[in-house]
Amino acid sequence: MTKALDGVRILDMTHVQSGPTCTQLLAWFGADVIKVERPGVGDATRGQLRDVPDADSLYFTMLNHNKRSITLNTKDDKGKEIFTKLIEKCDVMVENFAPGALGRMGFSWERIQEINPRMIYASIKGFGPGDYEDCKVYENVAQCAGGSASTTGAIGGIPMVTGAQIGDSGTGLHLALGIVTALYHREQSGKGQRVECAMQDSVLNLCRVKLRDQQRLAHGPLKEYAQFGLEIPFGEATPRAGNDSGGGQPGRILKCKGWEHDPDAYTYFITQAAVWKNVCDVIGRPDWKEDPDYATPEVRLPRLTQIFEAIEVWTMTKTKFEVMEICNPLNIPVGPILSMKEIAEDSALRKTGTVVEVDHPERGKYLSVGNPIKLSDSPSDVERSPLLGEHTDEILRNVLGFSDAEIKNAKEEGAV
Ligand code: COA
Numbered sequence: 042m043t044k045a046l047d048g049v050r051i052l053d054m055t056h057v058q059s060g061p062t063c064t065q066l067l068a069w070f071g072a073d074v075i076k077v078e079r080p081g082v083g084d085a086t087r088g089q090l091r092d093v094p095d096a097d098s099l100y101f102t103m104l105n106h107n108k109r110s111i112t113l114n115t116k117d118d119k120g121k122e123i124f125t126k127l128i129e130k131c132d133v134m135v136e137n138f139a140p141g142a143l144g145r146m147g148f149s150w151e152r153i154q155e156i157n158p159r160m161i162y163a164s165i166k167g168f169g170p171g172d173y174e175d176c177k178v179y180e181n182v183a184q185c186a187g188g189s190a191s192t193t194g195a196i197g198g199i200p201m202v203t204g205a206q207i208g209d210s211g212t213g214l215h216l217a218l219g220i221v222t223a224l225y226h227r228e229q230s231g232k233g234q235r236v237e238c239a240m241q242d243s244v245l246n247l248c249r250v251k252l253r254d255q256q257r258l259a260h261g262p263l264k265e266y267a268q269f270g271l272e273i274p275f276g277e278a279t280p281r282a283g284n285d286s287g288g289g290q291p292g293r294i295l296k297c298k299g300w301e302h303d304p305d306a307y308t309y310f311i312t313q314a315a316v317w318k319n320v321c322d323v324i325g326r327p328d329w330k331e332d333p334d335y336a337t338p339e340v341r342l343p344r345l346t347q348i349f350e351a352i353e354v355w356t357m358t359k360t361k362f363e364v365m366e367i368c369n370p371l372n373i374p375v376g377p378i379l380s381m382k383e384i385a386e387d388s389a390l391r392k393t394g395t396v397v398e399v400d401h402p403e404r405g406k407y408l409s410v411g412n413p414i415k416l417s418d419s420p421s422d423v424e425r426s427p428l429l430g431e432h433t434d435e436i437l438r439n440v441l442g443f444s445d446a447e448i449k450n451a452k453e454e455g456a457v
Contacts, residue, residue, distance in 0.1 A: 044071020045419035049224065050440075052131040053077065053108060056084045058180070058206060059165045059240065060137030061104040062213030067133075067220065068107035069412040069421035075127065075436055076105065076427065080112040080457060083429040096403035102426040103409045106399070110427035111436045112457050115146050119456035124148070126441050128156045132233075133220055137165035139177045150235055160233040161223045165212050169239035178240055183208030187244020192251040194281040196268050201281070212243040250287045254279045264342045265291055271346060286311060291345050294378065295353040297361040307378040308361045310352055310368075312345075314338045319371040324355040397423045433457050 049072040053064040061084070068074040078084055086101040113127075114120040124146075128134065134153065136143055143149070143164075153162050167178020168186070176182075184190050184202045194201035205211075219236035227233060245252070254263055255278065262269050266282050269275075286292035292311035299306040312320055317338075321329045329335040334344065341348060356364050361377035368375045379387075385408055390396040394411040401407060402425075412421035437443040437451065451457045 042418065042420075045416055046070040046072040046221075049073070049133065050131045051075065052127050052134040054134060054136035054138065054143070055165075056137065057086055058100075058104060058209035059212045060135055060216075061086075062210045063163070063165075063216040063220070064108065064135050065104055065106055066213070066217045066412065066414070069414075069423070070416070070419060072133075074108040075131070075432075075440070076108045076110045077113050077115065077124070077127070078110055078429060080114055080430070080455070083110075083112070087429065093404045097401070097426065097428070099404075099407060102399070102401060102404070102407065105426035106409065107422075107424045108427055109432035109436060110430055111433045112430035113433075114456055115148075117454070117456050119451060119454045121147060123437070123441070123451065123456060125156055128153060128160060130440055131157075132159065132224065133161045133163060135163045135216070135220070140166055140175050154233070158232055159227060161220060161227065161236060162233065163216055163220050163223075163236040163238075165216055165238050165240065167240050169237070169242055173241075178208075180206055180208040180240075183212070183240035183244050186241045188248040188251055189244050192248060192279050192281060195283050196271070196273065196281060198281060207247050208240045208244050211247055212238050212240045215243045215246070251279045265289065265345075267293075267346055270343045284309070290314065290374075291341070291349075292374075293345075293349045295349060295356045297356050297364060297377075298359055300357070305378050305380040305383070306361060308356055308364045309376040309378065310349070310356065310364070311374040312341070312348065312352070313372070313374055316372045317341075319373055320352070323367060323371065323373065324352050326351060394421070394423070399423055399425050401425045403428070430457070 046067060049067070051064055051067055051072050051074045053074045053076040055061045055064055055076070064074045064076070084101060084105070086104070087097045089098055090100045091098045113123055115124045150162055153160055166174070167176050167183060168174050181202045184207060185200070187208065189207060190200040190202055193203055216236065216238045219238060223234050223236050257263060258275060258279065262275050265285065266280070267285050268280060268282070284294040290311050290313045292309055294307050295310050297306045297308050318330045321327050334340055335348070359367065364375050365377055384390065385396065387396065393415070395413055397409055397411040398406055399409050409423060411423050434448055437448050437457070443451070
């Protein structure tokens, strides 16, 4: 069975998290991803947050599956010559260096087009054109600048960043879509093009509902926010909303049986309007079904905190899984708060390949997240990440047609 991106060759100049997430996805779809790393150094994450001495870190291995690694000094003359040949042979170049770094190496977009007009050049930067275009940016800076932090956290509390890496992995996902779109366009145009994603923009795209609420504020208080029922006045900007649902169906995180000693004994509970009567029956408040103070979504809005307190009295008598078992057949949307330990042990996730065990020569077996996107005719097999420069000879020989003597020479010159 061929893979969806069989025959597509990616020149992967990415490092840390955002860019590697993108190229790892493309590799899972079957692209030949050639990761270029500085000789003797490599991607900085190889050595960051190490748990096993002298072995590539989980940070690196979990973001660089299914790739090949070549070491190449792209600042050295011989290295530039080899890099130029790689540009000729690849379909896509992906990078997430600091602004201007590739130009400083001598490879501006104009130069890349000259070398290979079919090349798709994809890059991630922290910000798009504007006041901050030259800044170096990491995950949490993007979360703050993209509107996520100002809208995350407890009501009246400090801004919070979220554990989901929406700045890095979120931008990598956006970039991957841009790349396959440009590849599709190249089928008709015959030409490559530039694909750019700013981390701030990607985070904002994921915070779209908060910009929605910013505009709704001009027309009155946000009635579905807990803040409304608590009679806390709204300010000028979309506030932090605790665990309120971001949609039209009110929801909260509620304690479940065992919450006193288990930090994850909680459920998310949504009082979907269509099943309000079922909610009333389940929690033992059938009187609320016809009560004019509770019967419609509109009249419930100022009473949401009191309603969720009543629901919590019930959820505290059940485990988070019992809540799920009771509510699901009644179409009441609930979700257990799963710990990473529970997710790592989840047999369904193992079965679908979303959680996979990978073997690595330096570190042994470890768990990783497999491809979350499932294609019926192009399944993803997760292969371990490459050691630094593991495929240098193979790439020089098979992709660039180097002889053994030329490989020896490139090594002696310190280019690879
Ligand atoms: N051979 C020779 N030099 C190489 C090389 C190679 N194979 N690969 C990288 N380098 C050089 C670069 O050219 C650059 O040199 P320069 O500063 O002289 O131009 C240098 O290594 C370091 O690159 P830089 O990107 O500046 O790394 P950094 O560690 O200082 O910054 C980031 C890291 C992530 C902050 C920065 O790359 C960035 O802002 N990237 C864009 C946004 C982004 O993706 N952020 C999220 C990362 S998860």
